[in-house]
Amino acid sequence: MAADLAWPLRHRRALRQAMRGGLVSHAFRERLMMAVTAVNQCRYCSYFHAQESLRAGLPPDEIRQLLDGNVNQAPAEELPALLYAQHWAESNGRPDPAVRQQLLDSYGQERTEAIETVLHMIRTGNLLGNTTDWLLHKLSFGRMGGVKRKK
Secondary structure, three states: OHHHHHHHHHOHHHHHHHHHOOOOOHHHHHHHHHHHHHHHOOHHHHHHHHHHHHHOOOOHHHHHHHHOOOOOOOOHHHHHHHHHHHHHHHOOOOOOHHHHHHHHHHHHHHHHHHHHHHHHHHHHHHHHHHHHHHHHHHHHHHHHHOOOOOO
């Protein structure tokens, strides 16, 4: 997790380019983030990116489907990247080289790097959110499970 948390700090330039550049539109970025979040099941990221997706113009039905892991309503030109995003998340950020090559063939080097930057960014958020939930669970379980009854 430490490497994932340090990644954004080491790649600030790539983050700025992915967020502000024309390589990945706001709507495309939100679709990618929800594809990864659907795999990682971070409730905080699901909520936040559903709201951001609405702001980016995605219809509510598509947002629901993306959060369920279904990318069928996405634009056809984004489908290879969304399927890659799911694979990327399922493989813990270590995609099969042949699958990555398909992404490169579809989008080229520069856009592939921007897409992967978005994936790294949401992975970091998912890890933080899920770790927070784990800690909250441990803290609350100790309180609820620690109640002793008088004999």
